[in-house]
Amino acid sequence: MKIISAFEACNRLMTLTRLTRLTRLFHCLPPYVLASVAPAPSTTTGPANRLKQRYLANLAMHLARRLELSPTAVRSRRLFSSDGRSGRAPQVLLLVLLATASALSSAAEDTTTRAPLGISETRRALIDTRMREAVDAGLMSGAQALVAQQGKVLLRAEWGFADRESQTGFTDNTLFRIYSMSKPVTSVALLTLYEQGHFLLGDPVAKYLPEFKDLKRLAVDEQGREILVTPARPPTIRDLLRHTAGLTYGIFGNTSVDQRYRKADLLRVPDLATFTSKLSELPLQYDPGSRWHYSVSVDVQGRLIEVLSGKSFGAYLKQMIFEPLAMTSTGFRVGEDRTADLAQLYTPAGANMDWGSVYPDTNESNLEVADPALTKPYLEGGTFESGGAGLVSTLDDYLRFAQMLANGGELDGVRILSPQTVKLLRSDHLAGIDASGLWSMDGFGLGVGVINDPAGRSGELGGSGTYGWGGAAGTDFWIDPENSVVGVFMIQSIPHRTTLSEIFRNMIYASLLPASPE
DSSP states (O other): OOHHHHHHHHHHHHHHSOOOTTGGGGGGSOHHHHHSOOOOTTTOOSHHHHHHHHHHHHHHHHHHHHTTOOHHHHHTTTSBOTTSOBOSOHHHHHHHHHHHHHHHHHHHHHHHHHSOEEEOHHHHHHHHHHHHHHHHTTSOSEEEEEEEETTEEEEEEEEEOSBTTTTBOOOTTOBEEOGGGHHHHHHHHHHHHHHTTSOOTTSBGGGTOGGGTTOOEEEEOTTSOEEEEOOSSOOBHHHHHHTOSSOOOSSSOOSHHHHHHHHTTGGGOSSHHHHHHHHTTSOBSSOTTSBOOOOTHHHHHHHHHHHHHSSOHHHHHIIIIITTTTOTTOBSOOOGGGGGGBOOOEEETTOOOOTTSOOOOOOOOOEEEOOGGGTHHHHHOOSOOOTTTOOEEOHHHHHHHHHHHHTTSEETTEESSOHHHHHHHTSOOOTTSBOTTOOSSSEEOSSSEEESOTTSSSOSSSOTTEEEEEOTTSOEEEEETTTTEEEEEEOOBSSOOOOHHHHHHHHHHHHEEEOOOO
């Protein structure tokens, strides 16, 4: 028997399992043992062969002790002869022991890294103190939050009131306007159609929405006059998902294109077909694929879902996401039986919040009840189903959506996306693209922001590869694959001018303590 063959087998084994301190003993074997050939013990004698056999036998005994196997039991397997000399095939037993050690140590390592994280009660109290201070200072009426690790709730908390004026507290049924936290839901819905083979990410949008066939880009000539030019290339579905389609929003800037968006009253049209029809008549602000720029592209995704599925956008979300995930409180409209559950919306004092105007820039911290007109579409309809900003949801509903992604596309036995598609979704797709306009995160995937490195642009606590997004009223969610942590933070003031969700996230990471392995 060749000794090297046993070690080759061990090498193959260890490529499939995690290298631990125990299995690294293998690499401590002397070169002459690794390189030489040992004839079968029954036919070969000599000092060199006996030395190799003795070395392997001693290493096997050491592994046996580490595995808490009885030396007597090991000897009974003919590792040693009755006079204590090495027996017939110690390398075979060594291989078995290495395999056992690797499997057990890998399992122990998994238990350690995947065990539920505990929360320091002392530091948990600091979180409560900080959030209550924000309520007392009038920075927020109140907030609700959930943090889970591998599906186990680590923290569920609420501070202040869902309605400050009536002193109404939060319940499990409290509804929040999640605004741009609608975007990841829409992108997941579109990716279900991707998995069904309806399109490729590199397909031009105009292939399915012909109104986008002859788009133009607004440019300025040498005399400073605005002109329309043909863009370098047409926008693709990938561009829609990563905000690189050359579109804008109309309310977060005041460029000439933004002004045209507002004049067209894009955000208040009655349906998605009208929305994309009017949008296609407006020029692009940038060449597609040239830079990340926050935009209405997710609402174009909503229309694309309607065309590809043959269903209304809301019906498709209900069929493919909300019902399968038991997100019973999530949707575009709030029925009369749930209006009492809708949290009060607030605005900074004096801020004129109007979707037809430039987004207010204010440093005012005192909050007042928002204009009821901002809530009217949720109650009465009249505007299109906005996949970019139109959903209401509860804390528990959104946690179920986020946990599905954290689980690789599945929750409670129901699969929404494949693990490979979720991996693609949470990967950074901005390589070589100007991402200077991106905030809080240093990358963007397919519908979610991505933190490639906490020591990079985000500069806050958390794991590499964390992804998620927030909403205009201060809501936020994140998924941290490195630490198996999912968090959701719900609050209601627009335009939101606090960093409370970021403070909450940092304090959560500062409070997490590894639990002892079981």
